[in-house]
Structures are given as C-alpha cells and as structure tokens.
Amino acid sequence: MSTADSPLAALWERDAVKIGVLLAGIYLAYVLVGVVLDYGVRGQLNSIATLTFYVALFALLSLALNLHWGYTGMFNIGVVGFMAVGIYVMAVVSKAPATEAAAGSVGGLGLPLWVGVLAGTVAAGLLGLLVALPALRLRADYLAIVTVAMSEMVRFTFLSGTFQRFEVGGLVIGFGGGSGLLLDFGSPVEQLFDALFLGGVYDGLVGLTGTVIENNPQPVTNGLLYGVLLLGAVGLYYVVLGRLGNSPFGRVLKAIREDEDAANALGKDTKAFKTKAFVLGCALMGLGGILWYMTSGAITPNTYRPRLTFFIWIALIIGGAGSNTGSVMGGALFAALLFQGPRFLQSVVNNLVDVEAPSTFGQALAPIAGAGDLAPLGFYVIDSVRQLQLIVMGLVLIFLMHRRPEGLLGHRKEPAASVELERRPDRETPYTDGGETDE
C-alpha cells in the first residue's frame, strides 16, 4: 500500500466524504452543462434549486424506506400511500378555512403550517399502525401486495366524491375529489423565517439574490432556501436513523431481518419492534410527502400512483438496502441521473435544436423506411423522454438485481451497536496479534 494514497483512502472511508464527493460531482456536472448552454444566473440557480429539491427528497424517502426494508426486512411497496396521507392531512389542517358552501370551494381548518406538518406526519404514522396490525405477520410477498393495495385504497379515498367536501363544525373541508386541493398557505420558507423572527434575514437574502437577478428574485430565493431546508431534513433523517441503526433497537431490527423466529427465541418481542419501526418509517414517509408537495401549489390524487413508490425503491436499491449512506447516495444518483437527468437532457436538446416531434411512433418510423431519415425518430424519442426514462428505470432495476443486488457500495458492514465494536477497548494491547497464529 503506497503511503501517498492512504490518507485519501482513509478520507474516502468516511461516509460523509462519500456523500459530499458524489453531490459535488453531480452539481458540477449540472452547472457545467448550464454554462455550456448559456443558462444565465437565474437559469443556473433554478436548475440547482430543482436538482437539490429532488436529490433531497429521494434521499429522505430512501432513508425512510431503508428503515423498513434495509434494516427490518419489511417489504413495503405502499410508500406513496403514506406520502399522500401526509400531504393531504397537512393540507386539510393548514388550508385557509372556508365557511361558505360556495360552489367548489373546499377549505381547511386554517391552523398554522407547523400544526399541519405535524398532523400529516402523525396521520401517516397512524395509517402505518393500522396496516401493521394485520399485515406485519404476513410473509414478505403478501405484505408487499397488501401495502400496494393499501396505497391504491388511499388514492381511491382521496379521489372519491364521497369525501370531496363535507362540513365539520361549520367549516367546509374535504379532499377535493379528482380535482384535488389548492394549497393556499403561501411559501413555507417565508413562514418559517417569520416564525423564527428572522423575517429581516429573509428579506436580506432576497435582496442578496436581487443583486444577481434583476426581476423578481423572490421565487429563486425561495427555491434555493427550500432546497437548503430539505438538505437539513436529510441531515436530520440521516442522524436519527443512523443512531437508531447503531443501537440495541437497530440490532433487534437487523436480527428480525435475518431471522425473526431466532430473534423471538432470544426473548425479543419482534412484533412490537416491527410495529414501532414500521410506524416510524411511515411517519417519515408522510413527512417526506409533505415536504415534496407543500410547495407545489396544488395536489391531485392521481399523482400518488404506485410508480412513485417504485422510484423510491429503485433509489434505495441503487444505493444498497441496509445502509443509510447508500440510501442518501442512491437517492441523489436516482434524482440526478434517472429522474431529473433525462428531463434536463430534453430541455438541453430542445434548446439546441428545433424539435418537431411526430405525434405517433408510426410517423416517426415512416421516414426511415422512406428516405432513411432518422431525425423524426430522434425527435419522437426526445419528445417521449418521460416514457423512455421509465423504461430505463425498469431496465436499471433488472440490471441491478442481476448484477449488483447489494447496491452501489457493495457488501458493507453496517455496525449495529452504539459503541465501537471493531476493537476491544479494555485491553492493554489492542486486539491484534502480529504474526501470531490466528487464522
């Protein structure tokens, strides 16, 4: 081993460094493409904000899913149901009240934003409890089917005319049916700063952005600050779930993943542990859903289809189930390469070429047969990038399961104790034996 790379290698061993390097690489690539395309400051900042948004959210949700699948081996493919419950409950609690039964107007309880966030998170956790009671004793594949069915039932509920609007104590509330809900509670970033009595600081930041962007800097500032807020949430999830994993609690979860009966035989009430972990994970998914959609202006039930769940699964599998670091890296890679990447590419191509996409696959193919003209097919491909990226995601998932089921970081030792286990501390000499026989 050469002495020159060992400090670097040692540095790379640290998980925070791995995540940092990966994020730096992703951002650099995006900025460089932006420079090449002459995006301008506003465009660059917006693209960074969007990237940060998705990187952080996929990291958050993979972390939550990792608690279920990676740690405990609970095969939950109903993630989107918990996200939907989170944001819907949050919306109903925090939307401005509507007392008049005016046509189409559905209001909320008008409570502060943080109450809504809390309520949404708790509601997702409670749904988790409801699912856990019958379902956690089922085989993994049955649990999968039950959870995905549950997430569809959640969507049907929000879609249903039955709960579209109803009156509670003189307030007209509801889930809005197929047309969804307008989120009329303003920018959460501004409200957060105001709540912390930092309104002045916020105005200062907007002013700062205003020095590089002339017109209306506020949305850009909000986007960036929200990204920072989300990264903070990722940090929080990472620390909390890391502590959870490196503790006796996490140790029992891992034992359950490996062999539930054996853990039971050692006196661990595995059902209670599973329920706790499941409920916590669901609450974190609910919070993830809230953070994802609270700035979107409106929500409709059909956003919450199972494919969103599978996005998060792919992110987790890229990173490697069982590892929090892997979850964050998988989330970041998924967001940058598979989720945002193709859309980014699409806008790049649209910027460079005048795309005149044919409306059907047939019209795209016909010119090839005729004059060997590949351009229409190319345009069709660019125009259908949102479908193609889903095909690619499917292929990536198949590839990973074939070639690298343990994920990006490979087979890792994830410690399962709150204390250092690698070396025995109370010894005069460290637990190594230079050259002694020790297979």
Next chain:
Amino acid sequence: MGVTESYSRGRELVEGNPLALVFGLLIVLLLFDLVGKLASGAVQVSSVAVLVKDGLARGLVIGLAGIGLSMTYSILNFANFAHGDYITAGAFSGWATTYLIAGGFGSSANVGSLLLVGAGGSVFGGALGISVTATPVAVVGGMVVAGGGAILLSLVIDRLVFEPIRDRDGITLLITSIGVAFALRYTIQFVFGPSKRGTTAAGGVPTLSVPVVDGTVRITAHDATLAVVAGGLMLGVHLLLQRTRLGKAMRAMADNEDLARVTGIPTERVVRFTWIIGGGLTGVAGYVFVLWKGTLGWFDGWILLLLIFAAVILGGIGSIYGAIVGGLVIGLTASLSVVWIPSSFSRASAFLMMILILVVKPTGLFSGRSTA
C-alpha cells in the same frame, strides 16, 4: 371433497379463527340486506342482475389471467408484478392484428396506423366496424395472435430476465419483475402512444334482451364470446392438468420443486410449459377483456393486476380452480359492492376482501397448495 370433510374443515376454520366467523356473518348479513333491498324495491332486481353479469364477466377475465399468475407463483415461487403488463402486451399484439385484418391490410387505412392500433386517433375501431359478428376472422385472428404474442413475450422475458436468477429468493425475483413491468408498460406507451382508444363498433353488436322481473338485462355477442372463450380455455386447462403427463409434472412441481427434480421431472421443461400455458391464457384474457369493454389503453393490465393478485390469494396460490373461483368472487365483489358503497370504492372493496382473506386464512380457500 366430501360433505363431511368440508364441514369439518369449515368447523376447524371457524374454531381456529374467530375472525373467520365474523367474516362469514358479515357476508350472510349483506346477503340478507340485499334480499331486503330487493323485496322493498329499493334496489331493482334487474339492476342487480346487470351487476352480476358485469361481475361475472370481469371475474372470468381475472380468473383466466389469474391461472397464469397462480401457476408461476407456485412453480417459480415469486409474485410476478409484470403479469399485468403481459395482459396489456397480449391485448395490443392481438388488437394490432385485428385492426390489420379488419382494415383490409391497408386498404381502408394506413398500415402503420392499423398496426399501432390507431395511435393518436389515426384510425378508430368503430370506423373499421369491428365486432365478433361483423369481423369474425379479424377477432379470431387477433385472439390467436394475442395468445401467441403473450407466450412469446413471457418466454423471451423468462430467458433473458428470470432464468439467470432462478436460484435467488422470491423477493429478488419480485423486485426484478417490477423492473420488467416498468420497462414493458412504458415501452408499450412509447410505441402505441398514451391515448385510450375505442376498439369496437359499439352499435353493431347483436344484443339479446333478457327480461328479468322488473326490467331487462342486455346480453351482447361480446358477453357471450367472453364467456365461451374463457369457459372453454378453463376447461382445457383442467383437462391438461388432470389427463396429461405434463400436467402431473406441473402439479408435482408446484408441490415440491426439489422433490420433483429428484424424481426426474425435467423442471426447466415444466417451467417453459408453465409460461406457455400461463402466457397464452393471459394474452387471450387481455384480448377478450378489450373486446368486451370496447376500449384499449396502456394501463389496462396494470389496473387488473392487483385484482388478479386478490383472486389468486383468495383462491390459494398454485390452485387453478382457486384462481377461477377467486376471480369470480373478486369480480362479483367489486361489481356488487356498489349496492352498498360508492362506486369509487368498488376496487377498494375487492382489495379489502383480499386483505381479510390474508388475515383470516392466508393459504386461501383452496388451500393445500396443489395445482389440482
């Protein structure tokens, strides 16, 4: 199963599971309620009859497609989440053929448009006058191609995707099948476009009006086609499994793969036939479903998938009769539930049924885990 045996089985079920008793009572209660509603005239007998007809038709499709899912689930030991998209793929391949034949191989519309099943509204099934009576050759041809297409697809996917990881656990295969589902579904969308199209000439289908107490039930030629095709194929599978060596080998493998291998059953061959039979039935199920409902979209199979899982679990994984009965129960549940609950929850009621079965009797109604 003798009467006494089923009685004692039932007693065991109830004693072991108070929930099962509650479940049974609930069904009885609902039936009483239905009778009451019918007697008081709150619900018309004819409208219930329509719901039953509808539920049976859906149930047959679910059951037919469920046989394939159930067989692969028990013989290959994994829940194939791509199964719904095999249905869609089969339906599209079959309907492309039907369009091509009904469109006179390009004489009444552009061949490309016909092959893409009228993507982007370039040609309409109604305009081609497609129905089982008006264009029987196109429909039969399409049905055959749908079955063949789905067989080919499932064999190719098995060879490329599932066979290399046959020795891994069921969860790995399940996750992989989700990848297959994604790739397949959005390839279909990429090629055939995202629109939902009408496929049949709705007005031109012969219809029989059957008078029922307070109204009539209309039975169309497509209803009849669905019933005949589904019933015939189910009977065929039954004979195949009971009467042929292959069927016996398949049943043996569903019970215990290792044992089957030791006793010299060529397992890969059995696996291949499982895909062939399951895939064929699935493709045809997709085709007749589209014929029956008159529309086709890239989403159709995925929508059915969870209901099919519900049916297969209800009937007991590995049992083809279970899949058929499960399909009918799920179809009827979803259809009849609108008597009591809003129609937006009809699928939810079928899912709820599945969850209840999983909790009460996870092995399903036809437990014992044999294909027989």
Next chain:
Amino acid sequence: MSDDPTAETAAGEPTSTSTVDSAEHDENGPDANNDTTVSVEREPDLRDDDAPDPEEVPLRVDGLRKEFGGITAVADASFQVEAGTLTGLIGPNGAGKSTTFNCITGVHEPTAGTVTFRGEDITGLASHTVANRGLVRTFQIAREFGEMTVLENLMLAPGGQRGESLWRSVLPFVRDDVVGQESELRERCWETLEFFEIDHLAHEFAGNLSGGQRKLLELARALLTEPDVLLLDEPFAGVNPSLEERLLDHVHELRADGYTFLIVEHDMDLIMDNCEHVVVMHQGSVLTEGPPETVRKDEDVIEAYLGGDV
C-alpha cells in the same frame, strides 16, 4: 392401540442405580439403529405426581398434546427436567421431539396439556415471553443472524437492554445511558467469546462460520440471555468430532455452574454417555424415562427405538 403396562414401571420412578455421573464417558451404548417398523402406541401415563418443588424441578410437561389438522404429532407426553441436570430427550425420527420442543417454547400452541416452568404455567405463551422467563432454546439447524458479525449476534442476546427502546436509542443525553450499558455488555460478550474460544471470529459475519462454529455461537448467544434452563435442539448434529468434544465440555462446565439442560438428540450414544436422565419418545408419547442404564435395558426401548436388533 396396544396397552403396554410394562413401560409403566420404568417411567419416572428413580431406581436404585439413581443418578449417574455425567462425566462418565466409558460406557459404550448400543448401536443406534433406527429402522423400526414396530408401532407401539401407549395409553397416556396416568401418574399421580405430587406437585414437585419448582426449585428442584424447573420444567414440567404434563399431558402435552399437539395435533396438526388430523395428525397427532404429540400425544400426551409428560416428563420433567430436574434442576442442574443434563436431561436427554431421544426418540426415532417423527417421535415428536421437535414438536414437543416447539410446544414448550411457544412456537406452537399445544392442543392440550400444560407446560410448567418454575412453578408457573407457561403453556401457549409467546416464544419471546417464554425466553424472557428464563427458558431459552437453540435450533436444530443453527439460526445465526448471517449478515451480522459474531459479536453483534452476541450483543443482541442479553435481555433488559435499555437501548432497545426506540426513543432512548435516538434522543441526545438519554443515549449516553445506552452507550454506558452497551460498554458493559460488550465486555461480557468478549468474555463469552473467550469462554467458547471463538474470540478470533468476533468480527466475522456469522453467515461465514462453519456449521460447528455456528452451533457454538448459538449456544453462546443463548447463554447470554441468562437462562435457567437451556433447551438444545440437536446441538451436535453436523458438528465434527473435535468440536463436538469441545461443545460437550462446555455443556458439562455450564451444568457444573448450575445451568439446567434439556437436550434433544438423535445420537443415542451421546445422550446415554452424557445425561443423567433420559426421556424416550416414540410416536408422540413418552415411552419411558429414567437413568441411562435403566432406559438402555428397557424392553420397549429396545423393541421400538432400536428395532429389536440389540
């Protein structure tokens, strides 16, 4: 069903030979020969024991019965395990040993009968509750936590870990308490590793161990739960002879320290040579029980278990 009164005499009654020193290895038992086709089924023992002192008899099984569907796996099995003994449970394949084990440890709920542990009725309690009462089992095929290291496998086992509460493991300050307890625990685990001479494997994934090492790990893990009675399900199956010797030494050492063992074993010689009390099961019920030499001479055992060859 044939009534067989001869077995009655051998059952339970301590004979003049009384307890045999467990360290006695010199006797060669008869060859275990299992191909028996004799079907002997007995009526349940109708013994009328006075309730024994739970201090002396921590584990009692009375009239245990387990049916699966229409099949009776265990039919009215009754026996007891005295404190500080090595009690062996033997019988041919399908005799109901494993089902009995599973009924005692809460894996199956018995159809009828009671299991009494230290004077308390534990019939039908959940496995983890049974384990927490001090009755801990190992498995026939070692069930290690493969993706966890050997040390982590051990760290899992002890009961009463404060860090097993969700909020304690996460919240600042409270977690320090957890860390403190974990440091003590780690020391105990290291001592256990050394006792079983597998400390060099501490950081190995348990899934990479050999079959025999897994058995050691399982025993070590069970021991760390601080049980009163250990139920070992075929602890020597698939273990090479030198490791078997080591494992046996450990068991004897632990017995000397006051642990009580109930061992299910296929290998009759091993049980005869090492246990002071042997329970023989056949076709779901207890054929006979007593000290090894009594059992060995028992006509029924020879007839049923050894197929009449000896």
